[in-house]
Amino acid sequence: MSVQNYYLPESLGExxxxxxxxxxxxxxxxxxxxxxxxxxxxxSTPVQVMGLRRTGLDEMARSNGNVKIGATTTLTRLLEESPVPLLRTAARNxxxxxxxxxxxxxGNLFSPPPAGDVAVALLALDAEVTLTGSGGERVVPLARFWTGFMTNVMQADELVTAITLPVPTGKTAYxxxxxxxxxxxxxxxxxxxxxxEGGRVQQARLALGAVGPHPLRCPQAEAVLTGSELSEDAITEAAQTAAGECDPFTDAIASEWYRRKMVPVYVARALRQIAQEEAAS
Ligand SMILES: Cc1cc2nc3c(=O)[nH]c(=O)nc-3n(C[C@H](O)[C@H](O)[C@H](O)COP(=O)(O)OP(=O)(O)OC[C@H]3O[C@@H](n4cnc5c(N)ncnc54)[C@H](O)[C@@H]3O)c2cc1C
Structure with missing residues (x-):
């Protein structure tokens, strides 16, 4: 059966x-x-389809140290207007x-891996997702949004309406x-x-994409870094630890084996970028 109705509601309520x-x-x-x-x-053979583009969920605003990004904000707008450099870089990529x-x-939160490149950056920035349904609003940390491949904590009557994150202090790499x-x-x-601060990592957030059923945080690698100097030894240990925390897959782009080999290489490169910036600042 083909699409029978295409709805374009003019508000979130509708x-x-x-x-x-x-x-x-x-x-x-x-x-x-x-x-x-x-x-x-x-x-996909839906009968009823609803487009969100007229619902007014495309605002991006900064207030009280947070950035709130409406769910339907385009990736182009994120690239051009986000006050957070990491998000601009993620959008450009x-x-x-x-x-x-x-x-x-x-939509990037729902894109099957290896897609989800913006979601990975949001995850490293401690973003929270606002879900709105008939019962009202609730806020879920992005780290707890996904439950598996293409599954998440949303109820059938809910939409993602916004993503909110603290404007990051410290340094980022993507x-x-x-x-x-x-x-x-x-x-x-x-x-x-x-x-x-004071030569030691006070807070570490490390997120990976394309090496699991959804974007992943690496809590063990973060623990390796936290409290340590950002030395080559710590970077190597954190990168190896991250390789053990991911769950890669094989597709037309790369094998599971290759992806797991590349995780420590690119985690180490990202951490070295930050170490070099720290040394220069
Ligand atoms: C050629 C091509 C290249 C691509 N390259 C990349 C890439 O390099 N990196 C990458 O990360 N992605 C890539 N993508 C995937 C995709 O374009 C992006 O992930 C994009 O952000 C998806 O957003 P969308 O609004 O188009 O999603 P849609 O197609 O509109 O939505 C996808 C699904 O998400 C759900 N959904 C969307 N918004 C909401 C909401 N607010 N509330 C509830 N459910 C919602 C819907 O159920 C929908 O079925 C690519 C796609 C194509 C076609």
Missing amino acids: ALELLARYGPDLLVIAGGTVAMPLINEGV TAAWTIRNMGTVG IKYGRKQAHTPAVVTVAAHLVV
């Missing part, structure tokens, strides 16, 4: 009413860059401008390693956020 009416039978699309190819290829003009920050320089799926994506 969108939530449609979601309450149709539940999981309503396919939600934002930019459509993931959802539409699946429909066009006949993989996501797809090409044609896709970035349509694809959204919220590396997406793919088979080409640009416009390529990731072999591995690394986002790191460290706060170094």
Whole structure:
């Protein structure tokens, strides 16, 4: 059966009413860059479809030390206007401008690995996801949003309405390693956020993409770094530890074996970037 109704609600309230009416039978699309190819290829055959682009969820605002990004903010807007350099870098490393003009920050949370390049950066920045449904709003740390491959904690009547993060202090690094320089799926994506004071790492956040069922934090590698000097030994140990925390897969881009080999290489490179910036500052 083909699409019977395509709804374009003019407000969040209207969108939530449609979601309450149709539940999981309503396919939600934002930019459509993931959802539409699946429909066009006949993989996904929704009868009811709702586009979010007129719901007014595309605001990006900074206040009280936080940045709030509306779920339907495009990746282009994130690249051009985000006050957080790590997010601008992540957006620049996501797809090409044609896709970035349509694809959204919220949609990136739902993109199957190896996609999710912006989500990896958000994870390293301690982002939280606002979920809004008929019962109101709730906020979930992004680190607890995913439950498995393409599964998450959302209820059937909820939408992602915003992603909020503290403006980072300290230093950040982002590396997406793919088979080409640009416009390529990731072999591995690394986002790191460290706060170094008095020569020691006070806070470490390390996130990986394309090496698990969803973007992953590396709590053991973070623990290796926390309290230590950002020395070559600590970097090597953290990078090796991260390799043990991921759960890579084989696809047309890379084998599971190769991805696991590349994790410590690129984690170490990201951490060295930060160490060099620290040394220069
Ligand atoms: C050629 C090409 C290259 C790409 N390259 C990359 C890349 O390099 N890196 C990368 O990370 N991604 C890449 N992508 C994937 C994709 O474009 C991005 O991840 C984009 O951010 C997805 O956002 P979207 O709004 O288009 O998602 P959509 O296709 O609109 O949505 C995807 C799914 O997410 C759900 N969804 C979306 N928004 C919400 C919401 N607010 N609330 C609830 N559910 C929601 C819907 O159920 C929907 O089915 C690429 C895609 C293409 C086609």
